[in-house]
Amino acid sequence: xxxxxxxxxxxxxxxxxxxxxxxxxxxxxxxxxxxxxxxxxxxxxxxxxxxxxxxxxxxxxxxxxxxxxxxxxxxxx
Amino acid sequence: xxxxxxxxxxxxxxxxxxxxxxxxxxxxxxxxxxxxxxxxxxxxxxxxxxxxxxxxxxxxxxxxxxxxxxxxxxxxxxxxxxxxxxxxxxxxxxxxxxxxxxxxxxxxxxxxxxxxxxxxxxxxxxxxxxxxxxxxxxxxxxxxxxxxxxxxxxxxxxxxxxxxxxxxxxxxxxxxxxxxxxxxxxxxxxxxxxxxxxxxxxxxxxxxxxxxxxxxxxxxxxxxxxxxxxxxxxxxxxxxxxxxxxxxxxxxxxxxxxxxxxxxxxxxxxxxxxxxxxxxxxxxxxxxxxxxxxxxxxxxxxxxxxxxxxxxxxxxxxxxxxxxxxxxxxxxxxxxxxxxxxxxxxxxxxxxxx
Numbered sequence: 001x002x003x004x005x006x007x008x009x010x011x012x013x014x015x016x017x018x019x020x021x022x023x024x025x026x027x028x029x030x031x032x033x034x035x036x037x038x039x040x041x042x043x044x045x046x047x048x049x050x051x052x053x054x055x056x057x058x059x060x061x062x063x064x065x066x067x068x069x070x071x072x073x074x075x076x077x
Numbered sequence: 078x079x080x081x082x083x084x085x086x087x088x089x090x091x092x093x094x095x096x097x098x099x100x101x102x103x104x105x106x107x108x109x110x111x112x113x114x115x116x117x118x119x120x121x122x123x124x125x126x127x128x129x130x131x132x133x134x135x136x137x138x139x140x141x142x143x144x145x146x147x148x149x150x151x152x153x154x155x156x157x158x159x160x161x162x163x164x165x166x167x168x169x170x171x172x173x174x175x176x177x178x179x180x181x182x183x184x185x186x187x188x189x190x191x192x193x194x195x196x197x198x199x200x201x202x203x204x205x206x207x208x209x210x211x212x213x214x215x216x217x218x219x220x221x222x223x224x225x226x227x228x229x230x231x232x233x234x235x236x237x238x239x240x241x242x243x244x245x246x247x248x249x250x251x252x253x254x255x256x257x258x259x260x261x262x263x264x265x266x267x268x269x270x271x272x273x274x275x276x277x278x279x280x281x282x283x284x285x286x287x288x289x290x291x292x293x294x295x296x297x298x299x300x301x302x303x304x305x306x307x308x309x310x311x312x313x314x315x316x317x318x319x320x321x322x323x324x325x326x327x328x329x330x331x332x333x334x335x336x337x338x339x340x341x342x343x344x345x346x347x348x349x350x351x352x353x354x355x356x357x358x359x360x361x362x363x364x365x366x367x368x369x370x371x372x373x374x375x376x377x378x379x380x381x382x383x384x385x386x387x388x389x390x391x392x393x394x395x396x397x398x399x400x401x402x403x404x405x406x407x408x409x410x411x412x413x414x415x416x417x418x419x420x421x422x423x424x425x426x427x428x429x430x431x
Contacts, residue, residue, distance in 0.1 A: 010353045012323070014121050014144060018161050041144070048147040052156055065349070 002027070006035045009066065013041040017049050024055060024073055032058075033071040042067055050074075088114045089257040091239070092199055093208040094191060095119050095157060096293055097145025099286045100210030100242060103277050105153055107241040108208050111258050115208065117157040118198060119146040120191050122166045123322050124295045145287040152283060162194060163319055170296065171315040175218070175227075180302035182294060184218035185227065192232035199237075206237040206252050213243040214268045222246075242266045242274070295326065304330055307431045311335060311375070320354065324372075327351065330431040331388065337375030338431065339385055341392050355406065361389040364414060365402035368393025383417060390419035 006023045008016035020035045027033065035046060046069050047057050054074040061068040093105035095117035109115050150157035169190045173183030188211075195207045211220050211228075219228065225247065229238045236251040239258065244250070245265030252258040266273045278286060295301040304325045309315045311332070324340060327347050332338040342348035348370040351360075359373040371389045382405060390401035396419045406412040 014119075014125075014146075014159050015161070017144070017147075018121065018159050021159060045144045045147060048144065048151060049157070049159070052147070052150050052154075 001030050001032070003032045003034065006033060008042075009036050009038045011037070012039045013045045016042045017045050020046055020069070020071065021049060021053075024053075024071065027073045029073055029075050031073045033073065035069040035071065037067045037069065038065055040067070042069060046071070088112060089206070089252065089255070090114045090116075090204040091206045091208050091252075092116055092118050092195055092202075092204050093155075094195055094210070095146045095149050096210070097147075097149055097287055098210065098293065099271075099274050099278060099283075100212060100215075102149045102152065102210070102283060102286060103274060103281070104208050104210040104241045105149075105155065106281055106283075107263065107277075108239065108258065109153065109155075111262060113252075113257060115153070115155050116204075117146070117150045117153070117155050118195055119157055119159045120162045120166075120194060121159060122187075122294070123163040123319050124166075124170075126293050126295055148287075152286075158198070160194070160198075162190075165194075166190065167317065175224075178218050178297065180297055180299050181305055182218075182296040182302075184216065184297075185224055187294075188219040188228050189231045192228055192234050192238060196232055196234045196237070205257075206239055206250070207234050208239050208241060210242060211240045212266045212268075212274075213240075213246045239263075242277075295322075301325060304431050307332065307338075311338075320357070324354070324374075328369075329392075331425070331429040332431055333384055333388060333429050334375075334378070334381060337373055337377055337381060337385070339388055340372040340374060341389070342369040342371070357408070359405070359407050361386055361406070362404045363389060363393035363395060363401055364404045365400070366390075366393045366395030366398065368395070368401075383415065386415045386417045387420045388425070390417050391421075391425065393419070395419060 004023050006019050008019045016035060016037045016039060020033060023033050043060060050057055050071060054076050056072040056074060057069060058072050059070040091108055091113050093101060093115050095101045105115050147157060169183055169186045173186040175185040178184050192207060199207060213220060213222060229235055239250050239252055240247060242264045243266050244263035246267055253260050308321060327350055328343055329341040330338055342351050351370045351372055354372055361371045369392050373385055386403040386405060389403050393401055395401035400416050401419055403415050403417055404412050405415055
């Protein structure tokens with residue numbers, strides 16, 4: 001199992017979603033991704049993308065203007 | 078080449094262009110009703126209206142937020158692939174073969190390009206055909222009886238492009254010939270009325286779908302097009318990067334001199350967004366009074382710094398004061414302060430506003 005960090009700070013949606021998507025498709029089920037963001041829209045958009053692709057959000061950290069979304073890669077079904 | 082024709086036991090597979098609007102949502106659903114496996118594709122050009130001003134402006138953040146393309150995919154229960162086409166799209170914007178619409182919107186070239194990208198995706202992923210939500214007669218450039226065949230032809234999709242909402246007004250497509258789609262269960266919508274789509278949405282139980290609100294692309298927006306035209310004209314080139322086109326969505330833009338313009342944050346959210354560009358631009362901040370962050374775009378000549386500082390003071394809370402202290406931060410030098418008299422309203426000609 002690996003953890004990949006994606007820096008999507010100062011990007012507006014949907015770019016953080018695209019960066020997360022591009023990282024997730026290269027990984028195996030059970031791997032995790034941390035997406036660093038500043039656009040508050042990511043707390044809706046990245047979970048929505050994960051729901052339709054079968055991945056799990058297991059934590060969202062918000063500190064000041066920064067948001068970290070933690071994704072566990074699913075089977076893609 | 079497109080995928081090999083599926084065996085009888087395999088479901089045909091289609092990709093639907095999902096914009097987040099009602100038409101693409103319905104088009105995908107109509108095809109799914111006929112037993113086709115559908116996945117969605119959504120292209121990000123950099124000019125998409127979706128979410129950006131909402132994300133930047135603090136006053137808009139209290140409103141419910143969603144990405145309508147993702148919402149559509151969730152309603153349909155399909156995967157959505159969001160694809161960054163910013164770089165490739167530049168040629169569509171800069172050199173549209175079929176010209177612009179009312180503003181800088183290259184709608185026909187845009188539709189051809191997106192269907193072509195979808196065709197490439199289909200070929201790469203072993204899918205069979207493409208679905209769009211186009212309706213004959215609904216848009217003045219790309220959805221006319223004479224231009225819809227151009228989209229099918231120039232994209233290379235040809236008879237693998239299915240427009241389920243107006244298919245009965247168009248030639249028969251390959252999926253119909255193969256028996257994957259029953260033409261009788263497709264539709265013959267025509268014109269600008271939204272009533273048939275609303276009725277179909279009700280039939281499928283779709284509620285709370287995105288309402289048309291002036292288009293989904295900033296290039297159709299008159300004010301935005303003026304700003305982009307100004308950027309191109311003053312730089313002497315039509316080249317742009319993502320930061321250029323993002324900044325055109327934010328703040329007041331004023332051009333006091335041909336060699337520079339100022340971008341003035343209008344509220345806290347915009348100021349915070351502009352802060353992300355401080356290392357790239359000369360910028361100014363009022364220090365004696367509260368006020369906006371101002372970015373200076375261009376090469377400053379003698380006297381321009383003071384003019385920009387007086388303009389910055391005009392947009393501060395000290396606009397009526399005898400003196401306002403403005404911090405000036407060059408890109409490659411330490412910040413320094415200037416004490417200036419704010420410009421009066423009469424000293425800012427209307428044609429400075431872009």
